[in-house]
Amino acid sequence: MKQNKRKQVILVLTLLALFSLLSGCMGNSSGTQDTDTTGHSADTISITDAIGRTVEVPESPEYVICSGSGCLRYLTYLEAQDRIVAVDSIETRESEYDARPYALANPQFRDYPVFGEFRGNDDPEKILTLDPQPQVIFKTYSASGYDPAELQEKTGIPVVVLNYGDMVNNRNEMYQALRTMGEVMGKEERAEEVISFFDTSIADLNERTADIAEENKTTCYVGGIARSGPHGFQSTEPSYPPFLFTSAKNVAYNSNLSTAEVSRESILGWDPEIIFVDLSTVQLEDQSSALYQLRHDESYQQLSAVKSGEVYGVLPYNWYTQNHGSVLADAYFAGKLLYPDKFEDVDLEEKTIEIYTFLVAGGDEQKGREVYENMINVFSVPAFTKMDV
Known part of the structure; x- marks a missing residue:
């Protein structure tokens, strides 16, 4: 009788141990899964x-x-x-x-x-x-x-x-x-495609302008650069990417500064041959806009670029931080303007549409074209054209 009870106890303990083991295995199987x-x-x-x-x-x-x-x-x-x-x-x-x-x-x-x-x-x-x-x-x-x-x-x-x-x-x-x-x-594959797109575009810009001698470079300046909102003509970007990517001679260049407010006297002393204006400044619609300043400030009216009509509007890209596609579009515009022979095979409109189609339009060229049209015409002055100053 005692022997039978002993067997029953051993059987129960064995079953309990087996159940505990199975429960543990089932619990461990969720190690690669989470319920968030x-x-x-x-x-x-x-x-x-x-x-x-x-x-x-x-x-x-x-x-x-x-x-x-x-x-x-x-x-x-x-x-x-x-x-x-x-x-x-x-x-x-x-x-x-x-x-x-x-x-x-x-x-x-x-x-x-x-x-x-x-x-x-x-x-x-x-x-x-x-x-x-x-x-x-x-x-x-x-x-x-x-x-x-x-x-x-x-x-x-x-x-x-x-x-x-x-x-x-x-x-x-x-x-x-x-x-x-x-x-x-x-989306690892798409991430690498985007990175490759940027690298290839920047390399193309660099290669087109790498052999231009320093003495053959046209001096230029960009004003009205946006910084958490629109600014006037003295707001510039000393390391303006479109100039860096095209080996342009930025009169305000400083590798240690991203954006800066420069003095009127500095701009007059530099006297750039070509002026670019970030069109975000148009939002100001008063005397603080770069466009108003260029048109009404007598000292700016003496600048060589203003006298010769070499003032051009470019797309703003500091808009809820940097829009990298617009940086590339501005770079191709700057390159085509400064060195037309190096960019004679580039259709600026098609290139900009290509950039927006790839980056934000999911490969839909029609949507990329619509983005381009909106971007070019969002301000009262069309981008990539001469400005009336």
């Missing part, structure tokens, strides 16, 4: 973001939002803008002027719910009311706006920080941002 705060079950990957945080994110998420200047632009470059569930406030604003090609190509952005204010001033409460819930939040310029770690803690949604970069001094950061976003979204 949105209720989605998905494979996850670990990402090291731009500020060194390791962030666990769903692989190829269906739903995301983009916080901060230029963030949605990069998602559009990767042709994944259809996965957003909301936008920041700048995308829904009604404005007479808009020089953001990515937004012009995607007017549907205006119809999305708003999750916070522009420049990264997110609203966690609004984010938590979104339906469907975003699985990932991408964030540029994280030093301003809502703190990314706090945003992640309050929403329970992984936040991936990106350094936006630029096309001159911080191109590696720009490319890393595209690669990181591409890895999260399952």
Whole structure:
């Protein structure tokens, strides 16, 4: 009898041990999967973001939002803008002027719910009311706006920080941002295509002008450069990319400065042969605009470029941070104007349409052409033409 009871006890213990083992195995099988705060079950990957945080994110998420200047632009470059569930406030604003090609190509952005204010001033409460819930939040310029770690803690949604970069001094950061976003979204191949497009375009511009002797270069200056809004003629960019990419002789060149406010006396002393004007200045519509200053300031009227009529309008590209496609378009315009023989095979209109078609129009040439038309004519003065001064 005792022997039978002992056998029963051993059997029960054996069954309990076996059940415990099976439960453990079943629990371990979810190691490659996560159930995120949105209720989605998905494979996850670990990402090291731009500020060194390791962030666990769903692989190829269906739903995301983009916080901060230029963030949605990069998602559009990767042709994944259809996965957003909301936008920041700048995308829904009604404005007479808009020089953001990515937004012009995607007017549907205006119809999305708003999750916070522009420049990264997110609203966690609004984010938590979104339906469907975003699985990932991408964030540029994280030093301003809502703190990314706090945003992640309050929403329970992984936040991936990106350094936006630029096309001159911080191109590696720009490319890393595209690669990181591409890895999260399952768009690695497209990210490499975009990077290759930029590298190939810049190399083409460089090669066309590399052998021009210093004494044969025309001096030039760009005024009215936008910086968080429109500015007057003295606002310039000492490392203006369209000049750098075409070996142009920028009279205000300084490799250590991105934007600067130079003195009237400096401009008069430089006396550039050709003047370019960033058309964002037209928004001012008063005496502070570069166009008004060139027309009415007697000292500027003595400039050689003004006297000879060599003043031209260019596309603004500092609009919710840099629109890289417009940088390239301006560079081809500058190159064609300064060195026509080096760019005689370039049709500027077709080249600009090609740029916008690839970057923001999903390969749709008709849409790329519409973006081009909007960009050229968004201001009272058409871009890439002589200005009446």
